[in-house]
Amino acid sequence: MALLEIRDLAVDFVTRRRRVRALDGISLDIDAGEIVGMVGESGAGKSLTGAAVIGLLVPPGRISGGEIRLDGQAITGLGEAAMRRIRGRRIGTIFQDPLTALNPLLTVGEQLVETITTHLPMSRAAARKRAIALLEETGIPSAGRRIDHYPHQFSGGMRQRVVIALALAGDPQVIIADEPTTALDVSVQAQILDLLRRLCRDHDAAVLLITHDLGVVAETADRVAVMYAGRIVETGPTAAIMGRPRHPYTAGLMRAIPTVGDLRPRLAQIGGAMPRPGALPHGCAFGPRCPAARPDCTAAAPVPIRHGDVLVACRHPDLTEAA
Amino acid sequence: MMLLDARDLACTFPLPRSLPDRLARRPRPGIAAVAGVTLGVARGETLGLVGESGCGKSTLARLIVGLHRPSAGSLAFDGTVVAPTVRDRPPALRRRLQMIFQDPYASLNPRWRVGDIIAEPLAEQPDAPPPAARREHAAELLARVGLSAADARRHPHEFSGGQRQRIAIARALSTGPDFLVCDEPTSALDVSVQAQVLNLMRDLQEAEGLTFLLISHNLAVIHHMANRIGVMYLGRLVEIGEKTDVFARPRHPYTRALLATLPRLDGVRRPREAVAGEVPSALSPPSGCHFHPRCPFARARCRVEAPALADGVACHGIAEGWIPS
Ligand SMILES: Nc1ncnc2c1ncn2[C@@H]1O[C@H](COP(=O)(O)OP(=O)(O)OP(=O)(O)O)[C@@H](O)[C@H]1O
Ligand SMILES: Nc1ncnc2c1ncn2[C@@H]1O[C@H](COP(=O)(O)OP(=O)(O)OP(=O)(O)O)[C@@H](O)[C@H]1O
Ligand code: SF4
Ligand SMILES: [Mg+2]
Ligand SMILES: [Mg+2]
Numbered sequence: 001m002a003l004l005e006i007r008d009l010a011v012d013f014v015t016r017r018r019r020v021r022a023l024d025g026i027s028l029d030i031d032a033g034e035i036v037g038m039v040g041e042s043g044a045g046k047s048l049t050g051a052a053v054i055g056l057l058v059p060p061g062r063i064s065g066g067e068i069r070l071d072g073q074a075i076t077g078l079g080e081a082a083m084r085r086i087r088g089r090r091i092g093t094i095f096q097d098p099l100t101a102l103n104p105l106l107t108v109g110e111q112l113v114e115t116i117t118t119h120l121p122m123s124r125a126a127a128r129k130r131a132i133a134l135l136e137e138t139g140i141p142s143a144g145r146r147i148d149h150y151p152h153q154f155s156g157g158m159r160q161r162v163v164i165a166l167a168l169a170g171d172p173q174v175i176i177a178d179e180p181t182t183a184l185d186v187s188v189q190a191q192i193l194d195l196l197r198r199l200c201r202d203h204d205a206a207v208l209l210i211t212h213d214l215g216v217v218a219e220t221a222d223r224v225a226v227m228y229a230g231r232i233v234e235t236g237p238t239a240a241i242m243g244r245p246r247h248p249y250t251a252g253l254m255r256a257i258p259t260v261g262d263l264r265p266r267l268a269q270i271g272g273a274m275p276r277p278g279a280l281p282h283g284c285a286f287g288p289r290c291p292a293a294r295p296d297c298t299a300a301a302p303v304p305i306r307h308g309d310v311l312v313a314c315r316h317p318d319l320t321e322a323a
Numbered sequence: 324m325m326l327l328d329a330r331d332l333a334c335t336f337p338l339p340r341s342l343p344d345r346l347a348r349r350p351r352p353g354i355a356a357v358a359g360v361t362l363g364v365a366r367g368e369t370l371g372l373v374g375e376s377g378c379g380k381s382t383l384a385r386l387i388v389g390l391h392r393p394s395a396g397s398l399a400f401d402g403t404v405v406a407p408t409v410r411d412r413p414p415a416l417r418r419r420l421q422m423i424f425q426d427p428y429a430s431l432n433p434r435w436r437v438g439d440i441i442a443e444p445l446a447e448q449p450d451a452p453p454p455a456a457r458r459e460h461a462a463e464l465l466a467r468v469g470l471s472a473a474d475a476r477r478h479p480h481e482f483s484g485g486q487r488q489r490i491a492i493a494r495a496l497s498t499g500p501d502f503l504v505c506d507e508p509t510s511a512l513d514v515s516v517q518a519q520v521l522n523l524m525r526d527l528q529e530a531e532g533l534t535f536l537l538i539s540h541n542l543a544v545i546h547h548m549a550n551r552i553g554v555m556y557l558g559r560l561v562e563i564g565e566k567t568d569v570f571a572r573p574r575h576p577y578t579r580a581l582l583a584t585l586p587r588l589d590g591v592r593r594p595r596e597a598v599a600g601e602v603p604s605a606l607s608p609p610s611g612c613h614f615h616p617r618c619p620f621a622r623a624r625c626r627v628e629a630p631a632l633a634d635g636v637a638c639h640g641i642a643e644g645w646i647p648s
Binding site: 039040041042043044047058096097139141142145146149153154155156157158179182184185186187188189212213214252253256257258259260261262265266267268269270273 | 470489544
């Protein structure tokens with residue numbers, strides 16, 4: 001049994017006028033000591049998946065199907081009070097948006113100490129020591145002095161590291177990291193990814209690493225889930241998927257990455273845009289943008305099919321050229 | 324002639340003084356976020372700016388668009404010295420000089436509709452077109468960044484992180500600027516949207532002769548977009564040069580270390596070599612050359628004297644020839 005199990009998760013946006021499906025049939029397991037990377041286009045539903053797991057969907061979003069289990073226990077139907085105890089202590093979250101995760105009126109230290117003492121039996125003095133250690137671990141120079149500064153006195157990347165320190169404050173079993181390194185330069189990024197790997201290994205934590213950066217996934221994740229328009233279109237071991245993407249969308253993502261040394265004036269882009277929730281085309285949601293689409297692709301949404309270790313939701317995975 | 328010319332631009336943020344400091348009458352401490360940067364950006368080019376988190380890239384960007392008041396130095400745009408803060412700059416200059424911010428969450432007013440957010444910089448112009456024309460313009464801009472005209476009626480919270488960044492880009496484009504400061508414009512975007520945005524920036528540059536100052540921690544993005552590259556370290560510009568030269572033959576020891584951190588994309592996990600040594604603190608920067616505690620080539624002079632930028636590099640070892648090129 002995996003530490004975190006997501007089964008057939010569906011999330012709808014429900015308004016007076018209509019109900020729109022934003023996530024559909026999301027199934028994913030994360031073991032203790034494992035890092036699963038979640039990638040996909042902006043708006044694919046990555047952050048929504050994270051929000052659903054920690055019970056922080058914002059109305060009109062709501063879970064309308066499926067189940068989420070933590071260490072075997074279903075947490076999908078728990079009330080707000082029970083979820084609040086789980087958040088921070090058992091599931092730590094690094095939010096995509098560092099500014100809203102931080103209170104501008106409190107110093108970084110006040111926020112860290114508050115979080116630590118809420119979750120762990122510690123005196124304020126001990127909590128302050130731990131807070132400084134956490135800031136050091138995330139690579140903030142002069143942590144002992146920086147701790148008394150306000151969020152606006154930090155650079156974008158430094159605020160992001162403070163958010164990471166906050167997520168780790170309660171020593172959680174599961175870490176949901178939503179774009180934890182997006183605002184960071186390569187060397188700090190390397191440091192943060194090392195830290196995530198170390199936590200995962202030493203604390204046997206399960207990590208869901210949400211990112212649009214395939215480079216980050218390549219070097220950090222054990223397995224990858226590729227999302228498109230509210231569904232997972234391909235999952236499997238990182239090396240298998242990056243070495244030979246089978247879903248045409250995954251292959252397109254791989255080709256869009258700029259690399260140093262590549263002198264093309266334009267990057268390969270996947271034509272068109274991802275459909276918004278509620279406006280999905282018939283059949284495969286990627287169909288209208290897919291270079292390998294065949295007439296039968298519009299029939300019904302493809303179900304995931306196993307190819308070795310990899311699950312692919314595509315009718316014609318063999319038409320995708322090895323990238 | 325350069326379209327933008329910064330001379331010795333500096334910005335120090337004051338910090339609160341502790342009680343012992345005040346008793347001892349010690350001077351008010353400060354963070355020298357930008358410490359004397361001189362650079363020019365030529366019309367129609369893309370200058371890429373790289374450097375570690377906290378080295379002052381965003382502060383430099385904000386100085387250029389007038390969101391911080393410089394503590395020293397001057398800025399000229401199109402041959403004329405400009406007022407330090409945006410409030411004192413004429414609308415015509417504000418129209419020409421726009422910025423895309425690093426944080427797409429903080430830069431969009433949550434209570435406004437997207438259409439109004441996009442049209443705002445245009446609406447504050449003295450010769451602003453009437454509201455109907457502005458709405459039409461906003462719809463066009465939305466389409467240009469890969470969103471739909473119908474999105475104009477929505478609020479920012481209904482969009483994902485990447486979608487919000489596209490809204491921010493549409494807004495910056497609304498006044499038809501000729502100089503755009505882009506602070507991490509695609510770092511919140513996935514690669515396929517990033518490819519669209521970068522291609523869009525290129526198209527705009529070709530069609531309208533736009534000039535970019537592009538800040539990114541993604542060296543591949545910089546390599547793809549920039550004509551020239553500036554490298555910052557702890558508030559100072561340590562190297563600047565043609566992109567091809569800097570990537571092929573980085574000269575400053577920091578640039579060399581930075582380029583060695585390039586990630587690879589083959590699905591094989593390997594620990595990445597971060598630049599060795601502690602990231603120094605902007606609160607108490609090292610003496611002399613700020614890089615000396617991490618520099619494998621450092622000599623006695625480096626600890627006492629800050630090297631000046633000469634021939635595109637600020638390094639004693641390069642200037643005196645003890646570092647092999
Ligand atoms: N309150 C809301 N009302 C309507 N639509 C919403 C709302 N919140 C999110 N959405 C939509 O749900 C979809 C999924 O959003 P989500 O934030 O999960 O994307 P994401 O994959 O995290 O993207 P990014 O990489 O840009 O952060 C998007 O199309 C978004 O526009
Ligand atoms: N308003 C402020 N008050 C005090 N200090 C500030 C302020 N804004 C920035 N700083 C400090 O100035 C330094 C440079 O910050 P800046 O945001 O320019 O860095 P950056 O290079 O953009 O970093 P990142 O890559 O993380 O965005 C940092 O040490 C930061 O803490
Ligand atoms: S000036 Fe000295 S310490 Fe600084 S980079 Fe050059 S050799 Fe290294
Ligand atoms: Mg997101
Ligand atoms: Mg910045």
